[in-house]
Amino acid sequence: AQSVTQLGSHVSVSEGALVLLRCNYSSSVPPYLFWYVQYPNQGLQLLLKYTSAATLVKGINGFEAEFKKSETSFHLTKPSAHMSDAAEYFCAVSVSGGYQKVTFGTGTKLQVIP
């Protein structure tokens, strides 16, 4: 069975500082990995996804993530945090199984301090 673990349910960074949100996955077959963002009282929106092409994936709003098979990680980064980045971020994994079943992590709430 596939799973993801997000380290840190809450992360605080200063505006302009590096954002690093951690995600480790577990899968017996090559995974597809996603990062979604959820703003308060809204649905989830895709930030980026890894589909076995380039290991460094660039997404929207200046975010990127690197797939590291040896570390089973897919951490999300952004060089400089903006106040508008304050939201909850979900890492998710999907594997081939007849249909897309996405398993979400428990989420990391990002606080950006002015």
Add this chain to the structure above:
Amino acid sequence: DAMVIQNPRYQVTQFGKPVTLSCSQTLNHNVMYWYQQKSSQAPKLLFHYYDKDFNNEADTPDNFQSRRPNTSFCFLDIRSPGLGDAAMYLCATSRVAGEADTQYFGPGTRLTVL
């Protein structure tokens, strides 16, 4: 803009009183999903439709039912809501059910059970 719409955004019901949540999409996607998201938890897949084919997750309670009368609309029926069913309910769509497909989420319906 193509989108996923959920109505109502907030729903209050009484313990044991049936309630129906609505989702519609203008993306013309084949797959529609229903997730339950409780506070500070990951979205949990309840079931999905691929066209008219209904796929129930093994651990989805019988209290939860769904209907998809056409491509655009999907309903979530909770036959006898309990206090434990209070949550955000998210509808999502994807073009097909491939493991790398992006899911597009609606804003969610927050259900309160009194």
